[in-house]
Amino acid sequence: MTTVPRAPLQLHRFALSGHAHRVHLALGLMGLPYELIDVDLPKGEHKTPEFLKMHPFGQVPVLVDGDDAVFDSNAILVYLATRYDADERCWLPRDALAQARVQAWLSVAAGQIAFGPASARLVTLFGQKLDADSLIARSHALLKVMDKHLSTQAFLAADAPTIADIAGYSYIWAAPEGNVDLADYPAVRAWLARIEALPGFVPFIRSPVGLAA
Numbered sequence: 178m179t180t181v182p183r184a185p186l187q188l189h190r191f192a193l194s195g196h197a198h199r200v201h202l203a204l205g206l207m208g209l210p211y212e213l214i215d216v217d218l219p220k221g222e223h224k225t226p227e228f229l230k231m232h233p234f235g236q237v238p239v240l241v242d243g244d245d246a247v248f249d250s251n252a253i254l255v256y257l258a259t260r261y262d263a264d265e266r267c268w269l270p271r272d273a274l275a276q277a278r279v280q281a282w283l284s285v286a287a288g289q290i291a292f293g294p295a296s297a298r299l300v301t302l303f304g305q306k307l308d309a310d311s312l313i314a315r316s317h318a319l320l321k322v323m324d325k326h327l328s329t330q331a332f333l334a335a336d337a338p339t340i341a342d343i344a345g346y347s348y349i350w351a352a353p354e355g356n357v358d359l360a361d362y363p364a365v366r367a368w369l370a371r372i373e374a375l376p377g378f379v380p381f382i383r384s385p386v387g388l389a390a
């Protein structure tokens with residue numbers, strides 16, 4: 178298995194996107210060389226013919242590795258952990274049960290997190306016309322489950338961090354920006370702090386207040 182890319186990996190991202198941040202975080206935690214390419218979403222740079230060749234749905238993030246482009250944040254995490262993870266900790270365990278547990282939480286990131294706290298943040302930051310109250314209620318339902326789960330284990334899918342934690346981090350950390358308060362979830366807050374203490378951690382940008390105004 179190759180453990181070092183031949184050239185820096187290119188992350189096409191939008192700085193306020195949590196989906197893009199989770200890839201940035203993975204690159205940092207895995208200690209991989211990378212360069213950031215900012216895609217101007219407000220200007221529609223993600224819908225140009227050139228960009229659509231890399232991502233048929235025209236979204237960020239996209240990771241470019243040599244001649245190959247990989248789209249979808251969770252797919253990129255799986256790619257990085259499979260292709261380049263030389264870390265003894267193993268970001269994607271090989272064991273079948275452990276891998277299934279990681280996959281379950283990747284599904285939560287693409288499901289309950291995307292349609293909960295990530296969507297609540299779209300209302301406050303980008304003025305999207307969504308039902309904020311129901312998104313906030315949905316987020317709290319998710320956080321209750323996560324808090325119970327994380328009160329008995331340090332990380333989402335295993336005793337050590339995996340790509341499941343990387344996928345979950347960004348939008349849970351940013352939940353207060355969507356008016357989802359984390360005060361009642363001490364185990365979730367302790368888990369965020371454990372991720373932040375990992376070597377190579379990359380913080381998510383604090384979003385400018387009133388962007389939607």
Ligand SMILES: N[C@@H](CCC(=O)N[C@@H](CS)C(=O)NCC(=O)O)C(=O)O
Nearest residue numbers: 194195196235236237238249250251
């Ligand atoms: N399932 C995708 C979701 C990516 C996504 O929703 N990206 C947003 C930014 S956070 C985007 O590019 N939105 C622009 C659009 O959909 O036109 C992933 O995990 O990468």
